[in-house]
Amino acid sequence: MPSNGKKFPEKVKKEGCAVRIFKAGSVPGKRLVERLKRRGQKIPARLERGVRRILAEVRRRGDEALVDYTRRFDCPNFEVAQLRVREEEIFEAYREVSPEILSALRLAIRNVEEFHRRQLSSSWFYTRPEGVFLGQMVRPVSSAGLYVPGGAGGETPLISTVVMTAVPARVAGVPRVAMVSPPNREGRLHPALLVAAAECGVTEIYRVGSAWAIAALAYGTETIRSVSVIAGPGNIYVTVAKKLLYGEVGVDLVAGPSEVLIVADESASAEHLAWDLLAQAEHDPLATALLLTPSGRLARKVKEALLRALERLPRREIAEAALKGQGGILVTRDLEEALELANAIAPEHLELAVADPFALLPRVKNAGAVFLGGGTPEALGDYVAGPNHVLPTMGAARFASALSVEVFLRRISLLSYGPEALAWEGEAAVRLAETEGLFAHAEAVRVRLKSP
Ligand SMILES: NC(=O)c1ccc[n+]([C@@H]2O[C@H](COP(=O)([O-])OP(=O)(O)OC[C@H]3O[C@@H](n4cnc5c(N)ncnc54)[C@H](O)[C@@H]3O)[C@@H](O)[C@H]2O)c1
Ligand SMILES: N[C@H](CO)Cc1c[nH]c[nH+]1
Numbered sequence: 001m002p003s004n005g006k007k008f009p010e011k012v013k014k015e016g017c018a019v020r021i022f023k024a025g026s027v028p029g030k031r032l033v034e035r036l037k038r039r040g041q042k043i044p045a046r047l048e049r050g051v052r053r054i055l056a057e058v059r060r061r062g063d064e065a066l067v068d069y070t071r072r073f074d075c076p077n078f079e080v081a082q083l084r085v086r087e088e089e090i091f092e093a094y095r096e097v098s099p100e101i102l103s104a105l106r107l108a109i110r111n112v113e114e115f116h117r118r119q120l121s122s123s124w125f126y127t128r129p130e131g132v133f134l135g136q137m138v139r140p141v142s143s144a145g146l147y148v149p150g151g152a153g154g155e156t157p158l159i160s161t162v163v164m165t166a167v168p169a170r171v172a173g174v175p176r177v178a179m180v181s182p183p184n185r186e187g188r189l190h191p192a193l194l195v196a197a198a199e200c201g202v203t204e205i206y207r208v209g210s211a212w213a214i215a216a217l218a219y220g221t222e223t224i225r226s227v228s229v230i231a232g233p234g235n236i237y238v239t240v241a242k243k244l245l246y247g248e249v250g251v252d253l254v255a256g257p258s259e260v261l262i263v264a265d266e267s268a269s270a271e272h273l274a275w276d277l278l279a280q281a282e283h284d285p286l287a288t289a290l291l292l293t294p295s296g297r298l299a300r301k302v303k304e305a306l307l308r309a310l311e312r313l314p315r316r317e318i319a320e321a322a323l324k325g326q327g328g329i330l331v332t333r334d335l336e337e338a339l340e341l342a343n344a345i346a347p348e349h350l351e352l353a354v355a356d357p358f359a360l361l362p363r364v365k366n367a368g369a370v371f372l373g374g375g376t377p378e379a380l381g382d383y384v385a386g387p388n389h390v391l392p393t394m395g396a397a398r399f400a401s402a403l404s405v406e407v408f409l410r411r412i413s414l415l416s417y418g419p420e421a422l423a424w425e426g427e428a429a430v431r432l433a434e435t436e437g438l439f440a441h442a443e444a445v446r447v448r449l450k451s452p
């Protein structure tokens, strides 16, 4: 029964199966956890083949392939001349965006910049008395390509992702920043997307999305010059393209379909938790939205709240598919077990909706970002708080971190030896080179020892 005492309408009753409650220790509970733990391990072979084909086409046919794919998936009448956004279109976009949106964007930019400035590492050096100079020189990459998701037909342009990708690139000092995002059916990008790009110092904007946009940034086409590093989140096609191209081009991290895992106790509001779960589930049918709680009562209340909320959700179909596929509610023995499972799943977002979240924090090992306390919805982090919302998914939080200024920087090592230092340490290098059987290495040092 819903909490207002009325019966659920038929439709909601039927959809009740979208939200599953299991005991964490039960067979279906364990099965769900095992599936989530393995979620990043294998790309379906058909999907990978499809993405490889796209990459090869763009490499071979350049702009022509971009236009073909864009016509097929996003904008039926797309022309090559529409690929690059012209400067006048950005001026026009400023006229279309309301002052309220502009000031919200500027607040987000300020907060994101303040957070990311703290990540800047500086160059340094030190010397050793015998005449050794060693150091590290920090340099930005010369160009970056930013992927901003748009959904099929550009229906859901993630304007906030412009801020999250472009601000760190600007803080790092990248001189050339190219942004790509899929156009809508009319071949347009949302005006707020263009304004956000201009506000964050993006230097080129292209209307192109999915795996073909990633290929264009990596290989270059007639219109789009290749870049040194690609950053930004995207759907499974974007994510697989980035994985396959890693090495040919720098890639930030595996930032695929969104994920939230909430650990909650009875202090949490069921309605708040339901909306937090749906906030990630509505991103993608492949999104993950999981609640872990020792309270059976809270579990049932969240399920009811979810079913009510789904009724009002415009992207209900997407969210339901995500809940059915990768979501649910698991009732754990205690908070300890909930934390253990959270660490094993390594979610993109971890919410600690418990009475004393800071007491649980020392036990968190794997997560992209942690939201402490029921008053801190994940959505704040998506838009305005300051930390980056481009975060590791599919278990990558075990080894990767949020998008940061570091992605756009390189640390170049510096070495200089004077003759005295060479005399002191050269012999050790010769011995190690000989042990490795590398004659030229040894000789390169020996000739200098003989005639410095
Ligand atoms: N991990 C993170 O940090 C993070 C941040 C923001 C968003 N996200 C995720 O990014 C994703 C955004 O996805 P989206 O769909 O909204 O935008 P998107 O731009 O990533 O994907 C849309 C593009 O994919 C194309 N596409 C659709 N079907 C295709 C197919 N069968 N083959 C190849 N291409 C196809 C569309 O035509 C369009 O060009 C979501 O999964 C969201 O959860 C993740
Ligand atoms: N939740 C997404 C990261 O998984 C980021 C985002 C952008 N806009 C809304 N949400």
Ligand SMILES: [Zn+2]
Pocket: 258, 279, 280, 283, 382
């Ligand atoms: Zn989100």
